[in-house]
Amino acid sequence: MPALDEFELIRRLFAPLAAGHPGALGLADDAALVDCPPGRRLVLTTDAIVAGVHFLPDDPPDLIARKLVRVNLSDLAAMGAEPAGALLAACFPRGVDASWVERFAAGLGADLTEFRLPLLGGDTVATPGPATFALTALGTVEIGTELRRSGARAGDRLWVSGTVGDGAFGLFVARGEAKELATPHAAELLDRYRLPRPRLALGRALRGVAHAAMDVSDGLIGDLGHICETSGVGAIVEAARVPLSDAARAAIAAGLGQGLLTALTGGDDYELLFTAAPESDAKLGALSRDLGLRLAPIGGIIAGAEVRVEGPGGERLDMPRGGYRHFGR
Amino acid sequence: MPALDEFELIRRLFAPLAAGHPGALGLADDAALVDCPPGRRLVLTTDAIVAGVHFLPDDPPDLIARKLVRVNLSDLAAMGAEPAGALLAACFPRGVDASWVERFAAGLGADLTEFRLPLLGGDTVATPGPATFALTALGTVEIGTELRRSGARAGDRLWVSGTVGDGAFGLFVARGEAKELATPHAAELLDRYRLPRPRLALGRALRGVAHAAMDVSDGLIGDLGHICETSGVGAIVEAARVPLSDAARAAIAAGLGQGLLTALTGGDDYELLFTAAPESDAKLGALSRDLGLRLAPIGGIIAGAEVRVEGPGGERLDMPRGGYRHFGR
Numbered sequence: 001m002p003a004l005d006e007f008e009l010i011r012r013l014f015a016p017l018a019a020g021h022p023g024a025l026g027l028a029d030d031a032a033l034v035d036c037p038p039g040r041r042l043v044l045t046t047d048a049i050v051a052g053v054h055f056l057p058d059d060p061p062d063l064i065a066r067k068l069v070r071v072n073l074s075d076l077a078a079m080g081a082e083p084a085g086a087l088l089a090a091c092f093p094r095g096v097d098a099s100w101v102e103r104f105a106a107g108l109g110a111d112l113t114e115f116r117l118p119l120l121g122g123d124t125v126a127t128p129g130p131a132t133f134a135l136t137a138l139g140t141v142e143i144g145t146e147l148r149r150s151g152a153r154a155g156d157r158l159w160v161s162g163t164v165g166d167g168a169f170g171l172f173v174a175r176g177e178a179k180e181l182a183t184p185h186a187a188e189l190l191d192r193y194r195l196p197r198p199r200l201a202l203g204r205a206l207r208g209v210a211h212a213a214m215d216v217s218d219g220l221i222g223d224l225g226h227i228c229e230t231s232g233v234g235a236i237v238e239a240a241r242v243p244l245s246d247a248a249r250a251a252i253a254a255g256l257g258q259g260l261l262t263a264l265t266g267g268d269d270y271e272l273l274f275t276a277a278p279e280s281d282a283k284l285g286a287l288s289r290d291l292g293l294r295l296a297p298i299g300g301i302i303a304g305a306e307v308r309v310e311g312p313g314g315e316r317l318d319m320p321r322g323g324y325r326h327f328g329r
Numbered sequence: 330m331p332a333l334d335e336f337e338l339i340r341r342l343f344a345p346l347a348a349g350h351p352g353a354l355g356l357a358d359d360a361a362l363v364d365c366p367p368g369r370r371l372v373l374t375t376d377a378i379v380a381g382v383h384f385l386p387d388d389p390p391d392l393i394a395r396k397l398v399r400v401n402l403s404d405l406a407a408m409g410a411e412p413a414g415a416l417l418a419a420c421f422p423r424g425v426d427a428s429w430v431e432r433f434a435a436g437l438g439a440d441l442t443e444f445r446l447p448l449l450g451g452d453t454v455a456t457p458g459p460a461t462f463a464l465t466a467l468g469t470v471e472i473g474t475e476l477r478r479s480g481a482r483a484g485d486r487l488w489v490s491g492t493v494g495d496g497a498f499g500l501f502v503a504r505g506e507a508k509e510l511a512t513p514h515a516a517e518l519l520d521r522y523r524l525p526r527p528r529l530a531l532g533r534a535l536r537g538v539a540h541a542a543m544d545v546s547d548g549l550i551g552d553l554g555h556i557c558e559t560s561g562v563g564a565i566v567e568a569a570r571v572p573l574s575d576a577a578r579a580a581i582a583a584g585l586g587q588g589l590l591t592a593l594t595g596g597d598d599y600e601l602l603f604t605a606a607p608e609s610d611a612k613l614g615a616l617s618r619d620l621g622l623r624l625a626p627i628g629g630i631i632a633g634a635e636v637r638v639e640g641p642g643g644e645r646l647d648m649p650r651g652g653y654r655h656f657g658r
Binding site: 029030031032033034035036038041042043044045046047048049050052053054074075076078079081085087088089090091120121122123125126127128129130132134136137138139141143146148149150214215230 | 354358359360361362363364365367370371372373374375376377378379381382383404405407408410414416417418419420449450451452454455456457458459461463465466467468470472475477478479543544559
């Protein structure tokens with residue numbers, strides 16, 4: 001287990017990820033330089049992940065890095081922004097194996113390349129605790145077109161992209177708690193948990209169409225609560241309309257977690273949840289075809305402050321207090 | 330020990346720190362929005378700190394937060410930038426006392442206010458490990474005037490601001506390993522270790538004057554090595570010219586650490602180290618008076634790649650491989 005040197009590590013593994021972007025200054029300066037194109041505004045977000053909390057210590061390190069990139073890109077997608085760069089604060093456990101760091105850097109590099117995201121800077125430190133990473137992603141958006149959580153209006157239709165619940169069930173698979181699932185279903189759910197697809201093209205296309213948008217990271221119902229609270233509205237979700245993958249249906253049939261409830265309140269989907277006027281239905285249908293991405297109307301925005309989930313007969317389904325919470329349990 | 334709820338925590342403690350900056354969107358959106366003034370360029374830096382590595386677990390939480398802000402501002406200072414905002418990724422230990430978080434947030438708020446730095450966003454998570462924080466600071470600088478590490482030229486004079494070594498000796502005090510020091514000296518060193526003064530005004534004033542600059546965070550000699558490597562030059566440091574505070578002299582006299590060697594190679598000073606043409610001597614003298622901040626010429630830049638430290642008689646002093654290293658020891 002060769003010992004690691006911070007500066008050598010930066011040079012050897014991370015500096016190549018900054019290559020081609022002059023503002024990163026080869027990661028050899030105190031800070032990075034970025035120009036904002038005229039007429040555009042910067043969009044900034046940061047997410048932290050901790051071994052044992054946000055990923056499993058024996059997850060493949062390349063996938064940990066890629067998920068970190070993608071959850072941040074998902075936040076940019078939810079604002080309708082174009083990715084522009086990233087900064088990484090990496091806390092590796094003391095005595096970490098160099099090959100683990102190499103695989104982490106390889107995964108990071110793969111996704112930075114795929115999403116054309118230059119590494120602008122960072123900090124690499126050792127920790128006596130679990131591996132911990134914080135990524136700050138930078139994007140740009142045409143001034144005034146950015147999507148926000150706060151614009152939902154009573155009468156809006158509520159939409160979600162892709163399928164919901166795969167991430168939550170994928171966590172059961174990752175933990176080895178879904179042995180009863182058929183292998184292809186298990187593999188699909190695990191992939192969805194480990195490798196979110198940030199909906200960047202959708203986010204960009206929703207500018208001027210969606211009234212409010214956010215990404216589903218903490219669970220559909222909990223995140224919907226954030227849109228409602230920020231917008232000062234309520235919402236009705238028709239549970240039967242929430243799009244589920246075949247794999248998620250199999251997981252529900254197998255009795256994983258709390259079934260549909262887990263799908264509706266689990267996290268890690270990284271789909272976009274948004275509201276739009278009913279007049280936008282046709283436009284959204286066309287967009288769905290263009291992007292090859294399912295867009296499903298799952299309910300509507302109402303006056304008030306209540307987030308109500310209705311079963312197939314219109315009966316009210318009781319939800320636990322929604323959303324993943326890091327503290328207090 | 331009341332349990333903490335992430336969202337409640339953000340709302341109650343951190344959202345007020347974003348007040349008055351519309352782009353932070355009340356910390357209630359997926360990402361923050363920032364406009365870059367025309368003619369200016371963005372400067373971005375990130376630093377991570379870990380309990381037990383970068384601060385002591387029983388350090389006052391308000392001072393931990395303030396140091397985190399200041400070490401990042403020091404990076405902006407080293408680029409000659411104006412602070413524009415910050416994003417905080419905070420990993421609090423599970424079961425952390427609410428009052429600890431409150432004191433941390435109070436210190437954060439105090440410094441964000443002092444340095445007029447809006448909190449633009451962040452992420453708050455729980456960790457089974459030590460408290461870990463990553464702050465990303467955003468600044469702006471007039472395009473083309475930013476200071477870099479890479480511009481040092483043979484014949485430049487080498488300068489440093491303030492005094493050197495106080496941070497390193499302050500760490501001995503913080504650890505309770507400096508009982509032999511008089512109380513005022515110990516208090517001064519401890520204060521310097523815990524509460525760096527980012528040299529923002531100096532950094533701004535050095536634009537157009539300094540050929541290369543960086544902040545001394547990992548130790549004077551080690552950091553000088555970075556300037557030399559990035560600039561493709563060597564340097565001579567005249568040890569007798571390195572400015573020491575009375576408190577640091579007392580620490581050396583008391584035999585703390587390795588004495589002068591600790592001052593020259595210890596970290597946490599957050600002074601600016603820079604090079605400038607000898608023709609700038611008068612300008613730098615005037616600047617020192619204007620800012621009320623000592624600026625000391627401590628040597629010069631030479632051709633080659635060697636960083637040589639000379640004693641009072643011109644004899645070569647052997648330095649350990651310079652700089653604080655997080656891994657490999």
